Amino acid sequence: MISYTLLLLVTIFFGLISVNVGYIGRKNYVTSAEEKMNLLEKDKELIILLNSYAVELQDKINQLQKIANEFRASLEEAKGREVEYLSNPLNSLSLLRQMHEDWEPVEKLIRQPVGQGQIASIEKLRNDLPLQDDLDEATHALIRIVHSYDLEPKDVARGLVDGVQYSGNLSASDCYTLAKSSFMAGRYQIATKWLRLAKNLFNNMPRKYNEVIGLTNIKINLLLARSLIANGSLSTAREILIKDTMFGEAGNRLAQHFYENPPHPTLNLETWESEGVFDGLCRSVSRRQTNESKITRLHCRYNTTTSPFLKLAPFRMEELSLDPYIVLYHNVLNDDDMERLVRMSEPFLERTTVFRVDNRIEQLAPSRTADGAWIPRKDAKPEDRQLFRRIRQRVGDITGLNVHGDRDIQFMKYGFGGHFEPHNDYFDSKTSYVETVGDRIATVLFYLNTVEHGGATAFSKINLAVPTQKGSALFWHNLHGESYDYDERTFHGACPLISGTKLVMTRWIHELDQMFLLPTMLPPRSRNFSKIFSNKT
Ligand SMILES: O=C(O)CCC(=O)C(=O)O
Numbered sequence: 001m002i003s004y005t006l007l008l009l010v011t012i013f014f015g016l017i018s019v020n021v022g023y024i025g026r027k028n029y030v031t032s033a034e035e036k037m038n039l040l041e042k043d044k045e046l047i048i049l050l051n052s053y054a055v056e057l058q059d060k061i062n063q064l065q066k067i068a069n070e071f072r073a074s075l076e077e078a079k080g081r082e083v084e085y086l087s088n089p090l091n092s093l094s095l096l097r098q099m100h101e102d103w104e105p106v107e108k109l110i111r112q113p114v115g116q117g118q119i120a121s122i123e124k125l126r127n128d129l130p131l132q133d134d135l136d137e138a139t140h141a142l143i144r145i146v147h148s149y150d151l152e153p154k155d156v157a158r159g160l161v162d163g164v165q166y167s168g169n170l171s172a173s174d175c176y177t178l179a180k181s182s183f184m185a186g187r188y189q190i191a192t193k194w195l196r197l198a199k200n201l202f203n204n205m206p207r208k209y210n211e212v213i214g215l216t217n218i219k220i221n222l223l224l225a226r227s228l229i230a231n232g233s234l235s236t237a238r239e240i241l242i243k244d245t246m247f248g249e250a251g252n253r254l255a256q257h258f259y260e261n262p263p264h265p266t267l268n269l270e271t272w273e274s275e276g277v278f279d280g281l282c283r284s285v286s287r288r289q290t291n292e293s294k295i296t297r298l299h300c301r302y303n304t305t306t307s308p309f310l311k312l313a314p315f316r317m318e319e320l321s322l323d324p325y326i327v328l329y330h331n332v333l334n335d336d337d338m339e340r341l342v343r344m345s346e347p348f349l350e351r352t353t354v355f356r357v358d359n360r361i362e363q364l365a366p367s368r369t370a371d372g373a374w375i376p377r378k379d380a381k382p383e384d385r386q387l388f389r390r391i392r393q394r395v396g397d398i399t400g401l402n403v404h405g406d407r408d409i410q411f412m413k414y415g416f417g418g419h420f421e422p423h424n425d426y427f428d429s430k431t432s433y434v435e436t437v438g439d440r441i442a443t444v445l446f447y448l449n450t451v452e453h454g455g456a457t458a459f460s461k462i463n464l465a466v467p468t469q470k471g472s473a474l475f476w477h478n479l480h481g482e483s484y485d486y487d488e489r490t491f492h493g494a495c496p497l498i499s500g501t502k503l504v505m506t507r508w509i510h511e512l513d514q515m516f517l518l519p520t521m522l523p524p525r526s527r528n529f530s531k532i533f534s535n536k537t
């Protein structure tokens with residue numbers, strides 16, 4: 001009992017505060033450019049091995065063919081005049097000798113294994129290739145992009161993503177994989193679209209290639225029929241199955257069977273309640289070149305007032321919303337600062353997880369897909385600490401709030417499809433962390449790079465989308481200024497990233513640090529928490 005309570009407390013504390021514990025050692029092929037490069041290198045290596053195996057095999061084939069031709073030559077000579085041929089003592093000896101002596105080495109040659117070295121190397125390399133989880137992550141990321149940006153599979157398959165033409169296209173197997181996951185998630189309409197594409201692409205591929213890879217027309221037709229039926233198109237599904245030579249008339253019964261046994265979604269890709277609004281906001285500022293005109297700016301001015309320092313070095317600020325107050329400060333960090341932050345975080349990046357209220361464990365969740373690291377580390381170099389002191393000072397200057405210690409600072413890196421489902425940054429729960437420092441009164445989100453496509457921060461309850469801008473910091477209060485009640489309008493999330501990576505650093509500012517600055521500290525301390533546990537970061 002004691003140990004369970006202890007374990008629970010430890011889990012809750014570390015669970016809520018440092019969410020990015022698990023999945024140590026697993027590579028992240030989605031966020032890490034380095035891992036993707038490694039993968040490309042391995043792909044090259046494997047192709048070289050396959051080619052060298054094929055050359056070795058071809059050598060052996062050539063050798064065997066030469067021997068066969070040689071043997072055949074004597075037979076050709078004897079053809080039609082066998083008696084005469086064999087009456088010649090030279091030919092008789094030759095035949096006897098060959099039959100007695102030559103077949104054994106030939107058999108030996110046939111049995112000799114080919115390309116063992118290459119096979120062993122391929123096997124070794126394969127141990128280090130992406131696993132099903134990795135593929136799932138990439139598949140779900142692409143499904144998320146298609147869903148959030150309302151894209152058509154046929155466009156995506158030929159590289160046209162949200163108005164941008166990328167090089168490259170999807171294969172029949174890629175489309176089939178996307179269809180399978182969509183089907184498992186209960187998204188039958190989109191699964192149908194992926195399968196129709198898979199079918200077309202499949203028919204354009206060499207048959208032999210498809211046979212080896214394992215994708216078959218039957219597989220595609222079966223899933224297509226099931227998706228169509230789940231989507232209400234029983235007759236079309238029936239037609240497809242009957243047309244398939246494998247089923248013929250039995251297709252009727254099969255379609256009926258699928259109809260009577262509808263699929264149950266087994267994959268949770270989680271979509272949020274305000275999905276429509278949030279996705280719409282994400283779409284409105286998805287591309288960098290169109291961002292400038294889309295974002296609503298109320299005021300753009302220099303902040304020279306919150307602290308005496310700003311009189312000397314004012315920050316250009318854009319007030320994006322007055323109530324709740326949300327402001328974007330420009331050029332808060334310089335290139336050196338940002339490079340240092342990236343450098344010190346990279347080695348410690350791990351997948352961000354969320355703490356689940358229901359089973360109280362840290363787990364990967366489709367609602368949050370990024371890598372994260374809590375910084376600064378305990379053993380950070382003095383010059384790194386110095387940078388955090390400067391940042392702390394700057395945050396204090398621009399926000400006018402007390403910023404104590406270097407705690408609750410998270411570096412995050414998103415890869416393609418990486419997103420953070422809308423949430424509020426406050427915990428609204430009674431945890432030992434909240435007891436110690438209070439709730440997160442405000443948030444400062446630093447953009448450490450400019451994303452070309454996707455990845456904006458969107459506030460769905462106030463219709464605001466903010467594209468990333470390198471060096472800028474987005475600031476907002478999570479609690480109402482007067483009452484200190486939670487401000488639900490600060491509900492926000494990170495739109496799925498479409499290309500490249502997105503780097504941010506979040507600095508949360510705490511209630512209890514404002515103790516001597518804000519006299520009305522009592523209400524939040526006495527509030528009834530609506531949740532005992534939370535699934536926040
Ligand atoms: O990455 C973003 O745009 C938002 C991040 C965020 O909401 C958070 O870290 O709490």
Ligand SMILES: [Fe+2]
Nearest residue numbers: 423424425492
């Ligand atoms: Fe947040």
